[in-house]
Amino acid sequence: MLEDSAPKKSVYREHTRVKHVLLEKYLKAWIPVLGKYHSRICYFDGFAGRGEYESGDPGSPVIAIQVAHGFEKHFGEFVCTNIEHDPDAFKNLESTLSSYQYPKIKVVNVQGAFADVIEQIIVKVGGELAPSFFFIDPFGFSGVPFGIIKDILSIQRTEVFITFMYHDINRFLRTPQTQTALNALFGTTISGQLSSLLTSREKENAIRDLYVKQLREAAGARFVLTFRVSMQNRRRTRYYLIYATNHFKGLMLMKTIMYNQGVGGDFSYLGPEDGARRIQPSFFDDDVQPLKDLLLARFKGRTLTYNQIEEETWEEHFVDKHYRAVLKELENDEKVCIKHVSSKTTRGLSGKDQISFL
């Protein structure tokens, strides 16, 4: 096993870039939205790293601080708490972040283990936190006990974005020495829940879905999205980025970002050749017929707001542009009536507009 501070672990790879793109794009959307209602916003980086990669690319805390700096007029205070347990990485983190000082951004670096530090913070704040985004980005699967994720999500206005290390989990799935760490990660005993007869794809889906189920049922997250990131130049999965929230607006922001970063409605990144596919989007990328069929079947005879339609069908891989296109088509076909309440023009469609399915 390599030490966490080993240089090989601080190389900036393609899959890291993908993770950072999602993080950065989400923070750019999330900070101004929250800033409208809350003066104070918190970002927690549970596995902060060195602050900067060997290549000079910024680490996640730097990305968060720089995004926040760009939106300073939208909030009163942005608190960025960075947790890192490795002494060498921590020293580097502190030195890197000392160059990023801005009046409205408070940086708190804590040397320690994610679960211990978060537990102490939760006790200290007594379950009251400003709206908070937790980025939880371990190397493997230990150090992320499910109980802590559950505690975080039990606090109002918190969301988590987790690197779920599928490749490592699968590799050590049957190793007796890792069962305790795996059970802690999932918050349940996993051995009996994953049949040995599954194909590798079925097993992968079952492992991911078990974690999603735990987030929804045991930790009470209303919405969970997953984004698959494959190995460099290979189709095999390296990890899933898993986002859990109770907030519809956050869900729709992240869903759009994941949709735009994936290809063909698939929330996944399939390695460098994926970029070429993205430049030439497939004709089928925007096939909205399944959404049309779904809405007609599900909502016949009902009147709902635009937001309610999106919320009741949130698990489908469709985003705003699809809903708008489909509802406009249905209006032209006289299958729905639209009463514009919040949209500014009759061409637009937004949250409180009422749609009656005939």
Ligand SMILES: C[S@@+](CC[C@H](N)C(=O)[O-])C[C@H]1O[C@@H](n2cnc3c(N)ncnc32)[C@H](O)[C@@H]1O
């Ligand atoms: C994948 S790296 C983080 C990369 C960083 N989030 C980024 O995107 O730039 C994981 C980091 O977590 C640290 N780490 C490992 N176990 C930890 C724990 N239990 N608590 C806090 N940090 C830990 C490692 O030393 C390493 O620096």
